Amino acid sequence: MRALLNSALYSLVWWMFRPFNGLVRYKSAPQPLRETLKIDPTKPVVYILAQRSWVDMFVLARLCREQVLPRPNRTGSNFPTVERAGVVYMDALLETRRHPTALTRLIETGIATKSFEAQLVPVSIFWGRDPGKETSLWKLLFADSVQAGRVQKFFIMLFNGRNVLANFGLPFSFREYVERGPDAATSIRKLTRVLHFHFLRARTAALGPTLLRRGVVIDGLLNAENVKKAIERAAGKNGMTRDKARAHARKCAEEIAANYSTTSINFLERFLSIVVFKRVFAGIDVQGLERMRELAQQYELVYMPSHRSHADYLLVSYSLYHAGVAPPHIAAGVNLNFWPIGGLLRRCGAFYLRRSFSGDAIYTAVFRAYVDALIRRGYAIEFFPEGGRSRTGRLLQPKTGLLSMVAEAGLRQDIRRVAMVPVYIGYDRVWEVGSYTKELRGGAKSKESAEGLLKAGKILGKSYGKPYINFGEPIVLQSYADQYLPGWRDAVAADSEAMPDAFKGFVARLALENSRRINAAAVANPSSLAAIALLASPQRVVAHEELVEQIGYLIWLLKGEPYSPLLYIPESAPAAVVDWSGPIGQIARVPHPWGDLHGVAARDAVALTYNRNNIQHLFAIPSLIANLFRTRLLLSDEAVIMGVRALYPFLRNEFFLRWEPEEIESVVKSWLTVMTGLGLLAREQDRLRRPDANQPAYSTLAMLGRVLGETHERYCMTALLLAEERRTVVPLKREKFEDDCRLLAERMAILTGRDAPEFFDKALFKGYLNTLIEIGLVSVADDKTLNVDPRIDRIAERSQELLSDEARQMLLQLLSRRRAAESAAAESPVASPAAVTEASREKPL
Numbered sequence: 001m002r003a004l005l006n007s008a009l010y011s012l013v014w015w016m017f018r019p020f021n022g023l024v025r026y027k028s029a030p031q032p033l034r035e036t037l038k039i040d041p042t043k044p045v046v047y048i049l050a051q052r053s054w055v056d057m058f059v060l061a062r063l064c065r066e067q068v069l070p071r072p073n074r075t076g077s078n079f080p081t082v083e084r085a086g087v088v089y090m091d092a093l094l095e096t097r098r099h100p101t102a103l104t105r106l107i108e109t110g111i112a113t114k115s116f117e118a119q120l121v122p123v124s125i126f127w128g129r130d131p132g133k134e135t136s137l138w139k140l141l142f143a144d145s146v147q148a149g150r151v152q153k154f155f156i157m158l159f160n161g162r163n164v165l166a167n168f169g170l171p172f173s174f175r176e177y178v179e180r181g182p183d184a185a186t187s188i189r190k191l192t193r194v195l196h197f198h199f200l201r202a203r204t205a206a207l208g209p210t211l212l213r214r215g216v217v218i219d220g221l222l223n224a225e226n227v228k229k230a231i232e233r234a235a236g237k238n239g240m241t242r243d244k245a246r247a248h249a250r251k252c253a254e255e256i257a258a259n260y261s262t263t264s265i266n267f268l269e270r271f272l273s274i275v276v277f278k279r280v281f282a283g284i285d286v287q288g289l290e291r292m293r294e295l296a297q298q299y300e301l302v303y304m305p306s307h308r309s310h311a312d313y314l315l316v317s318y319s320l321y322h323a324g325v326a327p328p329h330i331a332a333g334v335n336l337n338f339w340p341i342g343g344l345l346r347r348c349g350a351f352y353l354r355r356s357f358s359g360d361a362i363y364t365a366v367f368r369a370y371v372d373a374l375i376r377r378g379y380a381i382e383f384f385p386e387g388g389r390s391r392t393g394r395l396l397q398p399k400t401g402l403l404s405m406v407a408e409a410g411l412r413q414d415i416r417r418v419a420m421v422p423v424y425i426g427y428d429r430v431w432e433v434g435s436y437t438k439e440l441r442g443g444a445k446s447k448e449s450a451e452g453l454l455k456a457g458k459i460l461g462k463s464y465g466k467p468y469i470n471f472g473e474p475i476v477l478q479s480y481a482d483q484y485l486p487g488w489r490d491a492v493a494a495d496s497e498a499m500p501d502a503f504k505g506f507v508a509r510l511a512l513e514n515s516r517r518i519n520a521a522a523v524a525n526p527s528s529l530a531a532i533a534l535l536a537s538p539q540r541v542v543a544h545e546e547l548v549e550q551i552g553y554l555i556w557l558l559k560g561e562p563y564s565p566l567l568y569i570p571e572s573a574p575a576a577v578v579d580w581s582g583p584i585g586q587i588a589r590v591p592h593p594w595g596d597l598h599g600v601a602a603r604d605a606v607a608l609t610y611n612r613n614n615i616q617h618l619f620a621i622p623s624l625i626a627n628l629f630r631t632r633l634l635l636s637d638e639a640v641i642m643g644v645r646a647l648y649p650f651l652r653n654e655f656f657l658r659w660e661p662e663e664i665e666s667v668v669k670s671w672l673t674v675m676t677g678l679g680l681l682a683r684e685q686d687r688l689r690r691p692d693a694n695q696p697a698y699s700t701l702a703m704l705g706r707v708l709g710e711t712h713e714r715y716c717m718t719a720l721l722l723a724e725e726r727r728t729v730v731p732l733k734r735e736k737f738e739d740d741c742r743l744l745a746e747r748m749a750i751l752t753g754r755d756a757p758e759f760f761d762k763a764l765f766k767g768y769l770n771t772l773i774e775i776g777l778v779s780v781a782d783d784k785t786l787n788v789d790p791r792i793d794r795i796a797e798r799s800q801e802l803l804s805d806e807a808r809q810m811l812l813q814l815l816s817r818r819r820a821a822e823s824a825a826a827e828s829p830v831a832s833p834a835a836v837t838e839a840s841r842e843k844p845l
Contacts, residue, residue, distance in 0.1 A: 029324030128160030205296035208326030288471030393613030428465025472521035
């Protein structure tokens with residue numbers, strides 16, 4: 001009788017729910033759902049719902065119908081079959097641990113029936129994506145909760161039905177699991193325990209930890225031990241009382257702290273989907289999301305992406321949210337805290353930091369306490385190790401200030417381990433590329449403001465292709481510290497404020513490793529591949545058939561010797577690469593009776609260098625190998641290896657290459673195998689031979705050698721300047737030398753007609769000098785004077801072999817005239833570099 005009444009009530013509720021069913025809007029994770037779950041059609045399926053809810057089951061039934069998955073049915077007292085999938089509620093499973101039920105008997109029968117097998121699929125249905133917050137009446141009534149009764153569930157469905165997440169766990173074998181226990185009762189206890197922890201982890205991964213009111217967070221920061229000490233130290237200095245110091249600390253906390261709101265996140269997600277991304281992008285290509293879902297259930301996540309655009313943090317949070325992973329709290333520059341965008345970003349998880357903490361010990365203490373609180377409470381964090389957006393497209397040297405705080409807080413975390421997640425972000429065309437070009441030419445950086453936000457609306461009328469996101473191989477912080485920071489566990493156990501002496505070096509190593517893993521997850525998108533081939537062609541013009549052929553070789557090189565297992569190539573058809581990248585990169589196609597030509601104007605070429613620099617590191621080694629054959633027809637394997645080994649330290653530091661120096665010999669051998677297999681090189685007895693000039697492969701090898709042409713020119717400039725300065729008696733100051741390198745490159749760029757401001761980026765020359773110091777060819781005295789090893793003369797001589805005849809001749813001429821030019825410049829006014837560059841465009845030199 002009871003079963004009959006229950007069945008009638010179920011039917012009534014189903015008919016009552018039916019009008020609402022079509023209004024429910026859901027997202028499912030993982031995606032694509034059917035392909036990821038890989039359900040075996042020959043075995044029965046049992047869905048296990050996280051809570052007892054007929055409404056959840058109705059949503060599950062609709063989702064399974066639309067996703068072509070086995071349809072769920074009430075289990076009752078019958079075994080599920082291949083044709084009839086079953087449903088079990090987690091609440092019912094937990095009851096079996098307290099007292100026998102009909103479900104207990106069914107499970108025990110299934111365990112005893114050795115021929116019975118089923119695929120168990122845990123499913124969590126989240127209404128509203130709200131992790132919960134210190135409550136208001138609204139939250140009590142309408143926020144999803146595992147304790148919700150039937151009446152409350154009705155209101156939850158009514159107000160959150162447009163934002164439902166169905167989170168599926170991967171199937172696991174019933175038979176394989178229950179046979180681990182010595183008896184049925186033990187097997188059931190183990191099964192329920194595993195599922196219970198699965199649902200807890202899945203909820204935390206999808207929704208995040210329970211939120212605190214912002215006022216509670218701020219009060220907690222003021223009561224943090226290090227903040228109270230900073231207030232006490234500041235009191236009495238410069239006339240500051242304790243009350244004033246505490247008021248300043250509160251002001252700092254209010255400036256920093258986020259005000260996370262799921263309502264604001266839902267609004268921003270819809271605004272971006274409908275108004276921005278749909279108009280600007282032709283889709284968003286994301287890789288590695290399923291790995292993030294798994295990691296979020298095991299670790300505290302710290303996302304550390306490359307930074308190329310203001311769209312970066314929007315895209316990462318947007319992609320994670322759509323994949324059913326809680327968006328992170330994001331460290332944003334205080335320059336973004338302007339009306340109206342600052343408040344919205346704060347409610348979407350942004351916390352603000354100043355560019356410099358120096359001179360304000362209270363601010364530093366408050367910020368450190370806030371980072372520690374985020375890690376301790378289990379919130380995911382995102383920050384950009386480069387500190388600012390890259391204006392050149394290549395990764396910048398990482399900054400370690402915020403990373404140091406995060407690493408220390410993570411190592412003191414005693415609940416869950418912390419995983420640092422490198423994230424590669426690339427674009428077919430970045431929004432800000434025009435302003436980046438102006439800044440590189442000497443223009444002032446545009447300040448973020450409401451006025452600038454309104455002007456940015458013009459991007460809505462343009463097409464920027466696709467953004468590409470690839471989540472890289474994570475670094476488990478505690479495991480990495482076990483390897484490279486001896487004694488850290490003892491320091492933490494002692495509850496000391498100080499970390500081991502080697503902590504600073506450990507953080508620097510961690511930052512470089514993250515950069516290398518970002519580049520290991522690179523995306524060779526169509527615009528970047530086209531930019532590589534086109535910019536490496538003489539005069540930036542190439543025949544259509546030749547461009548298609550060369551892009552084909554680039555793709556074959558990447559597939560023949562993948563830079564890493566995570567390298568992603570979205571489009572492998574060379575002709576499709578050309579067709580896609582042409583309109584986005586402003587690459588003109590000029591008809592000609594002998595075959596169409598592709599070319600790019602000087603200004604558009606600057607924008608293309610940004611795309612080229614995104615993936616230039618992927619071709620660093622084969623480009624150097626190709627360049628070694630520029631002036632030689634034949635070379636032995638040993639000569640090639642020796643040439644690459646000599647320059648590899650510079651390449652590794654500039655491009656954050658992943659191989660250790662001792663690995664480079666085997667890497668070069670692998671590349672030689674691939675290049676000979678593609679016909680770019682050939683074996684002639686015991687040596688390697690380049691193709692003849694009349695062979696098509698010759699032009700491809702020449703193109704490949706020019707990919708790093710500007711890089712080799714900068715190396716040569718640095719070596720030649722050091723060799724020249726070594727022969728003088730005047731002390732060589734580091735800052736003066738770096739300026740001379742930049743001026744030499746700038747002058748060479750103007751005289752050769754290059755519209756490439758990044759060619760004379762001072763940061764690159766600083767990096768080269770650091771590498772020379774690391775390998776012992778240069779040392780720095782206490783007064784910043786450089787001491788140069790005589791071996792630099794040989795390196796300067798050999799480096800000229802990497803240059804074309806024209807580049808070598810011009811560089812030597814510029815060096816010979818430098819002293820006279822410096823003397824003349826001291827006696828007359830000098831135009832700014834930006835003015836000279838602009839003048840060179842109007843009237844060629």
